[in-house]
Amino acid sequence: MSKNRTTIAQIAAEVGVSVPTVSKVLNGRADVAEATRLRVEAALTAHEYRKPSAARTTGANASRPRLLDLVFHEAQNLWAQEIITGVERTAGAARVGVVLSELGGSHRPTQEWMDDVSARRPLGVLLVLSDLDDVQRHQFSSRAVPYVVLDTQGTPPADVPTVGSNNWHGGFIATRHLLELGHTRIGVVMGPSDVLCSRARVDGYRSAHDQAGIASDPGLVRWGPFEAPSGYRHALELLSRPDRPTAIFAGSDYVALGVARAARELGLRIPEDLSLVGYDNLPITEWLNPPLTTVDQPLREMGSLAAQMLITLAEGGSPASTRVDLMTELVVRDSTARPATV
Amino acid sequence: MSKNRTTIAQIAAEVGVSVPTVSKVLNGRADVAEATRLRVEAALTAHEYRKPSAARTTGANASRPRLLDLVFHEAQNLWAQEIITGVERTAGAARVGVVLSELGGSHRPTQEWMDDVSARRPLGVLLVLSDLDDVQRHQFSSRAVPYVVLDTQGTPPADVPTVGSNNWHGGFIATRHLLELGHTRIGVVMGPSDVLCSRARVDGYRSAHDQAGIASDPGLVRWGPFEAPSGYRHALELLSRPDRPTAIFAGSDYVALGVARAARELGLRIPEDLSLVGYDNLPITEWLNPPLTTVDQPLREMGSLAAQMLITLAEGGSPASTRVDLMTELVVRDSTARPATV
Numbered sequence: 212m213s214k215n216r217t218t219i220a221q222i223a224a225e226v227g228v229s230v231p232t233v234s235k236v237l238n239g240r241a242d243v244a245e246a247t248r249l250r251v252e253a254a255l256t257a258h259e260y261r262k263p264s265a266a267r268t269t270g271a272n273a274s275r276p277r278l279l280d281l282v283f284h285e286a287q288n289l290w291a292q293e294i295i296t297g298v299e300r301t302a303g304a305a306r307v308g309v310v311l312s313e314l315g316g317s318h319r320p321t322q323e324w325m326d327d328v329s330a331r332r333p334l335g336v337l338l339v340l341s342d343l344d345d346v347q348r349h350q351f352s353s354r355a356v357p358y359v360v361l362d363t364q365g366t367p368p369a370d371v372p373t374v375g376s377n378n379w380h381g382g383f384i385a386t387r388h389l390l391e392l393g394h395t396r397i398g399v400v401m402g403p404s405d406v407l408c409s410r411a412r413v414d415g416y417r418s419a420h421d422q423a424g425i426a427s428d429p430g431l432v433r434w435g436p437f438e439a440p441s442g443y444r445h446a447l448e449l450l451s452r453p454d455r456p457t458a459i460f461a462g463s464d465y466v467a468l469g470v471a472r473a474a475r476e477l478g479l480r481i482p483e484d485l486s487l488v489g490y491d492n493l494p495i496t497e498w499l500n501p502p503l504t505t506v507d508q509p510l511r512e513m514g515s516l517a518a519q520m521l522i523t524l525a526e527g528g529s530p531a532s533t534r535v536d537l538m539t540e541l542v543v544r545d546s547t548a549r550p551a552t553v
Numbered sequence: 554m555s556k557n558r559t560t561i562a563q564i565a566a567e568v569g570v571s572v573p574t575v576s577k578v579l580n581g582r583a584d585v586a587e588a589t590r591l592r593v594e595a596a597l598t599a600h601e602y603r604k605p606s607a608a609r610t611t612g613a614n615a616s617r618p619r620l621l622d623l624v625f626h627e628a629q630n631l632w633a634q635e636i637i638t639g640v641e642r643t644a645g646a647a648r649v650g651v652v653l654s655e656l657g658g659s660h661r662p663t664q665e666w667m668d669d670v671s672a673r674r675p676l677g678v679l680l681v682l683s684d685l686d687d688v689q690r691h692q693f694s695s696r697a698v699p700y701v702v703l704d705t706q707g708t709p710p711a712d713v714p715t716v717g718s719n720n721w722h723g724g725f726i727a728t729r730h731l732l733e734l735g736h737t738r739i740g741v742v743m744g745p746s747d748v749l750c751s752r753a754r755v756d757g758y759r760s761a762h763d764q765a766g767i768a769s770d771p772g773l774v775r776w777g778p779f780e781a782p783s784g785y786r787h788a789l790e791l792l793s794r795p796d797r798p799t800a801i802f803a804g805s806d807y808v809a810l811g812v813a814r815a816a817r818e819l820g821l822r823i824p825e826d827l828s829l830v831g832y833d834n835l836p837i838t839e840w841l842n843p844p845l846t847t848v849d850q851p852l853r854e855m856g857s858l859a860a861q862m863l864i865t866l867a868e869g870g871s872p873a874s875t876r877v878d879l880m881t882e883l884v885v886r887d888s889t890a891r892p893a894t895v
Contacts, residue, residue: 276620276673278620278652280650289631289634291634292634295637295653299653299655303655306669308622308652308673309652309653310620310650310652310653311637311641311652312641312650312651327618327619327648327650331618332618439840468837468840472840472842494630495631498781498810498813498814499841500813500817
């Protein structure tokens with residue numbers, strides 16, 4: 212524990228700079244030479260320096276704005292919108308401002324972004340489908356900035372709080388529904404294969420087959436971005452095969468939109484000729500033609516819970532749990548039916 | 554101009570409080586008794602007090618975080634998402650953090666929100682489909698917090714910068730397209746009648762009729778929220794009439810989704826039995842069944858331009874124009890065709 216007692220003065224002496232310089236680096240100020248900043252960072256990391264207390268001033272006497280940083284790898288879709296709404300409501304009720312950032316598709320924040328966040332000293336940071344490397348992790352912990360990872364795409368260390376949903380279960384119930392309707396050749400157009408939630412959903416798909424005693428065909432599983440064009444492209448190919456699947460499990464509602472277009476172009480009616488299950492239960496899905504059967508992922512609740520966890524951590528409290536998966540449910544609408552050949 | 558030279562000291566003397574107290578009120582600090590705060594606010598308003606300079610510290614030496622407040626009356630839809638993306642990209646490039654708030658459907662911010670914004674002292678505030686009352690306007694101008702109104706729902710004073718789009722033109726081109734296809738009975742399911750953009754779109758609808766020499770039937774125009782259930786409800790009624798319209802112009806893409814469901818339930822095919830035009834051109838519309846003909850409202854560009862305007866104002870510059878309407882365009886897809894009876 213003595214490591215954690217390293218003071219700013221000791222760091223300053225070791226690096227050969229002034230105490231205010233170390234303090235500026237900790238606060239993300241830009242008026243420090245880059246070479247100096249890197250040397251100070253190195254010393255902070257080597258000593259595993261942490262600010263004396265993680266508890267922040269709160270309430271009426273706080274002179275610093277109460278902010279929470281919410282960062283997405285990509286935010287321009289309805290999926291992100293649902294999470295934002297959940298975070299916004301919980302943060303708003305606690306009078307905490309939500310600062311929104313988007314990493315333009317990257318899963319790792321830039322140093323520039325890290326510096327800006329350090330400079331505004333938020334109560335904490337909420338990372339969605341993105342994660343920090345070890346140096347970045349330390350940069351936040353040394354500044355007593357707690358963070359929570361939402362719907363993790365990798366496997367963060369055990370001490371990183373996360374909020375997700377049960378992806379394996381989602382894949383399982385989507386597939387079981389199709390098997391129960393009598394489908395035996397079920398295609399999958401999943402998200403990226405290097406994202407853990409995609410893997411978990413496909414594992415659920417396989418387990419549902421195992422449980423039903425029906426062999427799953429690995430040749431029917433496709434991977435790609437969680438977007439409509441991927442669903443369209445893969446479905447055109449899958450549905451043009453002579454032994455085409457009679458049902459498709461799409462990795463997201465957006466992917467399902469692409470699958471549906473491919474089916475239309477091939478003259479296949481949903482659900483008469485093709486059953487289709489989406490994933491996420493975005494609010495728009497009940498208004499689609501036909502209304503989409505999909506796996507409900509409680510995105511608003513996930514956002515809300517993650518924000519609450521972060522505020523609790525920032526105020527020095529201990530959340531009841533820091534690794535939470537919310538449950539997924541199947542919402543049956545009109546895009547699934549018994550296969551025509553049964 | 555002498556009014557603007559009122560000092561904090563004069564305000565303090567007049568109210569009978571200390572200079573730091575006036576300063577606290579200006580900075581939105583909570584540690585001032587409510588009665589005192591109100592008296593200070595009243596004096597600031599009476600003297601039309603303004604901070605000496607609107608130009609803010611920027612660049613490397615700024616010790617205050619660079620933030621921009623973005624506030625929606627309601628943010629949980631794709632329409633808001635497009636604006637957020639535009640604002641986020643421009644602000645991100647300028648390394649300005651975007652603080653997102655939602656007013657839960659109200660078009661006027663609460664005093665609590667005003668105080669929180671004053672406390673975090675953003676570079677400026679961007680209001681979407683919401684506006685300030687006179688006291689709130691003064692509260693921002695007295696603190697040198699510039700603001701821009703996006704897609705104004707009312708008629709803000711001439712000195713308030715606004716960014717919108719040409720709604721009249723949008724209504725005009727949507728209707729002209731339908732008239733050119735041969736439709737003569739065109740229904741409208743518009744947004745709320747007390748929102749100016751709704752009014753302008755319906756005026757465009759009427760002018761397109763006038764220009765074509767075809768009488769428009771006021772009995773075919775309906776008003777309601779910009780949401781799918783409103784489209785559904787109104788379309789069920791309009792399409793059940795013996796003299797039903799052969800085309801419907803929907804006030805938003807969400808409204809169009811509701812109209813399409815009503816048509817399906819009544820056994821009407823789109824576009825064979827009913828032509829449908831939406832409004833906004835949300836990214837999802839090209840994936841709908843059938844892909845939707847709609848009016849493109851350049852929401853990302855609007856968000857981006859408004860953010861740029863705000864940053865320019867915050868840095869003491871003068872935007873080339875502070876009242877901008879971007880142009881709307883028609884995007885023709887598969888939901889419109891010649892009427893069956895022609």
